[in-house]
Amino acid sequence: MFSLEGITTNVQDWLLMKFNPTMALAIECVIVILLSISLFAILGLVLVLMERKVAAHIQIRLGPNRVGPGGMFQTVADTLKLIMKEGLTPDKADKFLFNLAPFVVMMVGMLLLAPIAFAKNFQIWDINIGVLYISSVSSLSVIGILMAGWASNNKYSLLGAMRSGAQIVSYELSAGFAVLTIVVLTGSLQISEIINAQQNGWWIFKGHIPAVIAFVLYIIAVTAETNRAPFDLAEAESELTAGFHTEYSGMRFALFFLAEYINIFIVCAIGATLFFGGWMPLHIGNWEAFNHIMDYIPSSVWFMGKTFFLIFLIMWFRWTFPRLRVDQLLNLEWKYLLPIRNMFLKEYITDVLTGVTSLLKGMRKTGYYFTHSKEIITEQYPDNRATLLMSDRFKGEVVMPHDANNEHTCTGCTACELACPNGTIKVVTKFETSPEGKKKKAIDALVYRLELCTMCNLCIVACPSDAIKMAPNFEHSVFDRTKLTKVLNQPGSKIREGIE
């Protein structure tokens, strides 16, 4: 059975044996810092890929699948590119704050890692006010966002940052209430004790209705706090282009991008700890054998499993719901999550019930598509080229068919040139002398400028001798525009006998 429990003790013993205690502590700090940074990078890569795959499957398509096996390296490529990309700073921006903001957001994420128990006895800092620490530090991220919005000197950024400020500050409250429920149930603020209290059943099961309501509150509040749809007003793509990070590019944008996913991970990890017992395996009353089997699964797997389940839930929300409007967002918080409005209980309950039913209906639909991969309708273009079903009528380009003797049927009557509305076709004629000495008009070149052609078919209809037709070719992309001017008659070709 693999477990992380022993590793920390072993490392500590070994370090203490080799160095003096101060030194050992310093080395431990370095190790922890390195570990958390790499955890960040890996989590970022995995979560972004996961999001893209989940989105794709909900949206009946395949998602990234060409870079590396199954698209595994997609996010690696993205990250590398972002690192290598130019980082712009707008001219009138407040340079210092502008550059600082992404690091503040990132740092908050880092700080929040400290009290999370990744496995049994595998925790950076088991502080005795763990829950308080989390609520206070997590509200710091709004400072980074406000900084970014203000320093960018961009009105969209400013609006986005302001929205984000209002949102995070108000949703802190209901998140706090939800967390307090568990604190009251446990009687402690320490993360390890909260987990230990769930030894014989997770709070979501044994906490009855209060815990369930608290969980729902918590999920809604943290979705809002991490600026995720349906609460992604701070970025609201269709309204504010990219919200507070509109002006960011390159590495600094990557930090914001990463921080979003790290924050999701953290809030889900905390959710899993508070409501689903963290690394605690699933134990049911006195089913000894069952509990024993469950114990065999390593605690880190339990923790990650629960966390990723919650992450999936939040992603599922994002790809199902429309965004709320800014006043509705605050209404939801102050009137429904914290019902301090003077409202009849009946009205409140019916409102909540109808709302939740309609949302669940939507989630059922998207969930159906997520689980039914046979509904995916994606055609994989470059791979399916050979079998690509295309209408033979498709107007892709004008061609002039030639037969085996390199003969065509174009008489050079210029009907197509006259019919063409934008001068795509030019007929260049010459006079040929036949063996009998008669002069005859023939084409020298039928110049066709594919770059201009609108595929309107008028030339084909106009042609009296069916010399040209539409071909369903479409792979015309070139690096050089001059390549798109073509001569349709093949070199050395001539008109077929008997065509006048």
Added chain:
Amino acid sequence: MYNQTEIIKDTSELGADGELVINMGPQHPATHGVLHLVVTLNGETIKKIEPHLGYIHRSIEKMCESLTYRQFIYVTSRMDYLSSHINNLGCALLVEKGMQIEVPDRAKYVRVILSELTRIASHELWLGAMAMDLGAFTPFFYAFREREMITDIMEDTCGARLTMNYIVPGGLMYDIHPDFQKKVKAFITQFKSKVTEYEDLVTNNVIFQSRTKGVGILSAEDAISYGKEMNQSIRIIEQLIDNIPEGDFVGKTKNVLKLPKGEFYTRVETARGEFGVYVVSEGGTTPHRIKFRSPGFSNLSVLNHISVGSKIGDLMASMGTLDLVIPDIDR
């Protein structure tokens, strides 16, 4: 290090009394193209909207004056490209009216069916784009699944997916594809089975409802009427699809079309309103003057009226329901 006055001066340059003036567009995801809105805001509340046009003004009307009556139809596909068939139909009807060309029944039936299919396709796109404006990305993909079936039908018969140029004065450019009826019926079955999906995800969703309810004066009813229109289109297609008469697909026309001297006007109902063609002819092969009455332009003019006092988010909702196609406005 930090010059506060500079930043404040810069943001207050355009507005007074704490108003914030933002330029939405010409490149902005919600304007569906290159509309430019100068929005005056007080906090999040809209005080004034001023649309700036012309970022896609392609001088189509002027251009048509130098194109023959056969040629000018194809340009109209590029105006309201989501109702390209219907635009083409309007122009063809004008020429037919002016020259008293008989159109065979078969062509008439096919024209109507194709126009209704275009209308459905346009509304499908509207549904997806509207949902996207409101922040839900998934309905777009579901709506496009059905839309792709229509574009497939179009590709089979007309040879193009978006800008068809299939309707010509006197009838159709060529006959329908042998599979046409089969495919249209398959589409109808599929569409009917998927309507509930849109309802679950979009129209019945509580967030969607609260975002569109009371926004502007048009939105909520508009959303419903689009749905009604799609069902109506399906009904029309169902009635016609089995009864397409045999016969010619194009009537007899002269080689060179000349409209008699005078003024002509026709109108058709596109996916977003009434489309009118007005031609002044001097008796030549090209129009002397041509004017299109495009629905988008009139629709846009209500935007300021319905949005003042609402939030930025509402602007997206009302712009979504107006279903603007910018080249149709600018022409």
Added chain:
Amino acid sequence: MELKEKIAGNEPFPGIVHDTPGGGIVVSTFDSIINWARSNSLWPLSFATSCCGIEMMSTASAKYDFSRFGFEVARASPRQADVIIIAGTIVNKMAPVLKRLYDQMADPKYVIAMGACAISGGPFFYNTYSVVKGADHIIPVDVYIPGCPPRPEALLHSLISLQEKIKLGMTREQIRGEFKG
């Protein structure tokens, strides 16, 4: 087109594997890794002026799905985009805006001219007073894809061509020279 064949299509990762006892080592150059990353992570700017934009939307839709190549992260802010797909007509009034958008993008940036309008003015080539006769009069274009509009597969083809071009790591002039030879 030998050039395109030279850069063998879809290697999962650039480099050569040297077999050593107990495994292998991938040997590669920094340049080719960067080019690999850049070519596989082309984020388009959501920019469309007219009809071709609808086909761009179709390319994003489930049936064609350009997310398979990692193109689906369409950014609304030019700062974060890598490739600008000029989907539609550029008119005189829009031209300065397009230039500005291009300037706002962070390097490296690429341009695809989609459709007849963006390549040359297309349907609006003659008798119009307001259409720019080709977007390459305003900003440099990397790949041209004709059609009116090009079908979604054609847009995918142009994106793949762009990937190949990036993997090649050559400048426009060099590529032009190679093709002539």
